[in-house]
Amino acid sequence: MHIGVEYFVSVSAIVFGIGMFGVFTRRSPLILLLSVELMLNSCNLTLIAFSRYWGEQSGQVFALIVMGIAASEVVVGLGLVVAVARRKPHAPRAEPAKTAIEAGG
Amino acid sequence: MTYDIVFVAASALAIASALGVVLSVNPFYSALSLIMHLVSLATMYLLLQADFLAAAQVIVYAGAVMIMFLFVIAYLGNRADEPTRDVPLWQLGAAVVAGSAVVIEIVVAVASQAFGPGATVTDQFGNPSLVANSFFSRYLLGFEATSILLLVAAVGAVVLGSKRPSPRVDEPDAFPAPRTQPELELQAAVMGAETAFPVHHVPRKDEESS
Numbered sequence: 001m002h003i004g005v006e007y008f009v010s011v012s013a014i015v016f017g018i019g020m021f022g023v024f025t026r027r028s029p030l031i032l033l034l035s036v037e038l039m040l041n042s043c044n045l046t047l048i049a050f051s052r053y054w055g056e057q058s059g060q061v062f063a064l065i066v067m068g069i070a071a072s073e074v075v076v077g078l079g080l081v082v083a084v085a086r087r088k089p090h091a092p093r094a095e096p097a098k099t100a101i102e103a104g105g
Numbered sequence: 106m107t108y109d110i111v112f113v114a115a116s117a118l119a120i121a122s123a124l125g126v127v128l129s130v131n132p133f134y135s136a137l138s139l140i141m142h143l144v145s146l147a148t149m150y151l152l153l154q155a156d157f158l159a160a161a162q163v164i165v166y167a168g169a170v171m172i173m174f175l176f177v178i179a180y181l182g183n184r185a186d187e188p189t190r191d192v193p194l195w196q197l198g199a200a201v202v203a204g205s206a207v208v209i210e211i212v213v214a215v216a217s218q219a220f221g222p223g224a225t226v227t228d229q230f231g232n233p234s235l236v237a238n239s240f241f242s243r244y245l246l247g248f249e250a251t252s253i254l255l256l257v258a259a260v261g262a263v264v265l266g267s268k269r270p271s272p273r274v275d276e277p278d279a280f281p282a283p284r285t286q287p288e289l290e291l292q293a294a295v296m297g298a299e300t301a302f303p304v305h306h307v308p309r310k311d312e313e314s315s
Binding site (some may be wrong): 002051076 | 108112115118119120123124126127132135136137141143146149150152153154157158161162165166169170171174177178180184187192196197198199201202204205207208211212215216218220221222223224225226230231232233236238239240243244247248251252254255257258259261262265266306
């Protein structure tokens with residue numbers, strides 16, 4: 001079995017799909033950011049795989065640029081998350097379960 | 106043969122930890138799985154002879170970016186948790202369909218194409234000096250644009266994170282002058298003494314006895 005570029009691209013497609021699923025289903029902005037990171041990294045893997053396939057350095061340069069973009073996205077995203085969290089108080093703790101007497105009375 | 110084993114192990118780890126990122130309830134576990142995911146991707150970069158990028162991935166991503174994530178998650182405490190976990194079923198189904206559509210599309214497109222073994226490259230491929238050569242000559246504009254983007258992001262993060270809150274839209278005066286004593290007393294009278302400032306000195310019990 002020869003591991004060609006198609007295997008790497010398939011893995012990156014699967015990871016991209018997982019990240020997409022996370023963006024669509026999760027509610028917490030932090031997890032959304034993490035899922036976007038997953039998608040960016042899968043794109044990086046594709047870029048590097050094809051860079052190796054064509055014997056070109058360009059793909060690796062693009063991957064480096066994508067890493068820079070991802071870093072700035074994380075910085076701004078986390079800044080927004082913290083700024084939003086400062087404006088709202090701590091979420092209330094879950095109510096303790098009622099005892100049988102309280103529930104009955 | 107070793108190549109195959111390493112590839113299978115790294116890809117299985119990458120997919121499993123990606124699932125861990127998306128499915129974990131605790132955001133801390135999500136961030137830790139993402140670190141695992143990044144490390145296994147770095148292994149795959151090594152298989153693709155991208156040595157410099159593998160090192161940068163581990164140092165910059167897993168080392169710096171994810172630590173920042175963990176700091177923010179620890180700072181937010183229970184505010185980082187999700188407000189609700191009950192996603193409607195149609196949304197879950199739509200997400201599964203959309204995600205698997207992308208996967209199937211790409212896998213079919215790749216499988217229908219006959220890829221050769223790929224270009225033969227020297228051992229020098231992917232080492233820092235060659236990457237830097239093309240980065241600083243052919244893609245200099247991209248490099249400069251990225252550096253400006255990073256600068257803008259850093260300034261934006263400082264503005265967002267500064268202690269002074271950003272003015273709200275519905276506040277006519279964003280930073281009002283401190284209130285005078287009569288205003289404070291009026292507020293105390295209107296809102297009730299326990300919710301406002303302690304205007305009058307209420308002697309404690311031990312002060313009364315002395």
